[in-house]
Amino acid sequence: MTPPRSALGRFVADAHARGRLVVQPRMGFSDPARMRAGLLATRRVPAATVGTITLDSYTRLGEQAAGRRALDDGVALNGYPILLHPPALTRAVLAGVVDPHFPIQVRHGSPAPERIFDALVRLGIGASEGGPVSYCLPYGRSPLTVSVSSWKRACELLGRLRGKGVEPHLETFGGCLLGQLCPPGLLVAVSVLEALFFVQHGLRCVSLSYAQQVHPEQDLEALAALRALAARFLPGVTWHVVVYAYMGLYPRSRGGADALLAAAARLAVRGGCERLIVKTAAEADRIPTIEENADALRHAAASAAATPRLGPADVPDTGLLAEATALVEAVLSLHDDVGAALLAAFGKGYLDVPYCLHPDNAGRTAGRIDGDGRLVWADTGSLPVPEPVRGAAAGVSAAELLAALRHVRDRSDAAPSGAAPASIPTPDGTYR
Amino acid sequence: MLSSVNGHGHVDGARAVRLLRRTPGLATVPVVIGGKLDLGRPENRAGAGLADAGFTAVFGDGDEDVRRFCGFVASLPARTCA
Numbered sequence: 168m169t170p171p172r173s174a175l176g177r178f179v180a181d182a183h184a185r186g187r188l189v190v191q192p193r194m195g196f197s198d199p200a201r202m203r204a205g206l207l208a209t210r211r212v213p214a215a216t217v218g219t220i221t222l223d224s225y226t227r228l229g230e231q232a233a234g235r236r237a238l239d240d241g242v243a244l245n246g247y248p249i250l251l252h253p254p255a256l257t258r259a260v261l262a263g264v265v266d267p268h269f270p271i272q273v274r275h276g277s278p279a280p281e282r283i284f285d286a287l288v289r290l291g292i293g294a295s296e297g298g299p300v301s302y303c304l305p306y307g308r309s310p311l312t313v314s315v316s317s318w319k320r321a322c323e324l325l326g327r328l329r330g331k332g333v334e335p336h337l338e339t340f341g342g343c344l345l346g347q348l349c350p351p352g353l354l355v356a357v358s359v360l361e362a363l364f365f366v367q368h369g370l371r372c373v374s375l376s377y378a379q380q381v382h383p384e385q386d387l388e389a390l391a392a393l394r395a396l397a398a399r400f401l402p403g404v405t406w407h408v409v410v411y412a413y414m415g416l417y418p419r420s421r422g423g424a425d426a427l428l429a430a431a432a433r434l435a436v437r438g439g440c441e442r443l444i445v446k447t448a449a450e451a452d453r454i455p456t457i458e459e460n461a462d463a464l465r466h467a468a469a470s471a472a473a474t475p476r477l478g479p480a481d482v483p484d485t486g487l488l489a490e491a492t493a494l495v496e497a498v499l500s501l502h503d504d505v506g507a508a509l510l511a512a513f514g515k516g517y518l519d520v521p522y523c524l525h526p527d528n529a530g531r532t533a534g535r536i537d538g539d540g541r542l543v544w545a546d547t548g549s550l551p552v553p554e555p556v557r558g559a560a561a562g563v564s565a566a567e568l569l570a571a572l573r574h575v576r577d578r579s580d581a582a583p584s585g586a587a588p589a590s591i592p593t594p595d596g597t598y599r
Numbered sequence: 600m601l602s603s604v605n606g607h608g609h610v611d612g613a614r615a616v617r618l619l620r621r622t623p624g625l626a627t628v629p630v631v632i633g634g635k636l637d638l639g640r641p642e643n644r645a646g647a648g649l650a651d652a653g654f655t656a657v658f659g660d661g662d663e664d665v666r667r668f669c670g671f672v673a674s675l676p677a678r679t680c681a
Contacts, residue, residue: 224607233611237610244607245607245638453606454606454638573662
């Protein structure tokens with residue numbers, strides 16, 4: 168029996184069958200007319216596109232009063248305030264724009280999305296994203312246990328869409344986490360675990376994310392591992408993989424930004440993936456305009472169309488699948504309930520996100536970029552990986568961290584704009 | 600030190616530093632903010648309003664800002680108190 172498909176899942180599967188990579192912007196405006204214009208511009212791009220409504224950060228954090236105050240003061244928000252605009256207004260934004268040939272996804276970043284998902288159910292919007300780990304640790308101040316129980320309720324809420332004839336879809340953000348300097352094995356593992364969490368709470372159509380990191384061959388290996396684990400752990404579920412263009416410090420030059428996005432599109436196609444979230448040439452400085460987003464979608468689609476798919480055998484194995492598998496299996500062994508397993512895993516340091524300051528993250532791991540330009544562990548802390556790395560004696564210094572954060576930008580821009588930043592004094596007066 | 604990259608820093612940062620400055624003992628303590636502080640405009644345009652609200656210094660997220668920030672940190676008299 169074919170598993171149920173959401174509108175987004177069906178659209179993506181059809182495009183993939185025709186050899187086309189689905190491209191999607193990040194886009195959200197507080198002004199409803201501009202939001203509608205952005206969706207229409209996305210739809211008009213001659214490519215397989217999905218529309219995006221990104222919510223503002225007051226909505227993400229449940230700070231409706233602050234959002235209302237800003238709207239009343241005429242301050243533009245960083246996204247669409249779906250809980251502040253009346254439902255009739257949002258329906259007008261979507262009228263005649265959304266159909267089976269142009270699905271949309273609501274993107275939000277909330278560790279506690281029940282109210283947002285409740286609004287989606289009322290509006291009949293079937294696709295969103297996030298996850299109990301990936302929208303708590305990087306973005307939220309709420310405890311992980313609150314986020315896990317919120318996300319459980321929120322997933323179950325989405326099931327009500329079926330009463331309206333809408334099959335819901337959720338995408339994991341776990342393959343992105345902080346966006347950079349997290350070795351790929353952990354990104355793959357968290358993406359798979361969040362997909363399992365969604366499925367345990369009623370989702371039947373999901374996507375798994377992975378964000379472009381610093382080394383194309385390593386990223387290809389990560390995508391192969393992600394697909395292998397999804398095939399193994401998600402039987403009877405419709406799934407696809409979505410690649411995110413690089414999320415760290417973006418190149419400042421037009422040429423560098425275009426080349427990085429083209430590399431992300433090639434990565435998605437070569438890795439056999441179905442959908443790409445783009446970045447724009449404006450990304451280094453600010454939130455892009457509608458036209459800059461449309462340019463990025465065209466450029467990504469053209470780069471994808473010029474790239475052949477690879478077979479699985481073409482991807483070298485350096486142990487990434489074994490590492491991700493070990494992490495997933497160790498977490499699942501902690502409890503039959505995936506949410507409880509995730510909480511236990513963070514408690515034990517079986518999952519531990521590098522450079523994440525959230526109090527529920529153990530903070531004993533570190534990532535670094537090695538001499539071959541690969542993203543590797545500087546310290547695996549308590550992660551149950553096959554090849555642990557003990558890095559306490561050779562910790563990552565502030566200067567190395569700053570250089571690693573700038574690595575992709577500096578490599579992509581023909582004329583990097585700055586020399587290495589000044590050393591930072593440590594409290595004992597030494598410099599490192 | 601406050602950091603913000605979501606574009607709302609020019610609003611939320613100003614509110615936060617006004618609260619801090621009204622707190623007894625915090626009127627002169629160095630407080631800085633950095634990141635992507637507003638939407639769509641070149642970095643540091645939000646700077647004047649944030650400095651007026653009470654920040655000791657305001658940094659964008661450019662390379663020059665990082666150098667200025669490192670210089671600022673190095674200029675602070677530092678001692679361990681606990």
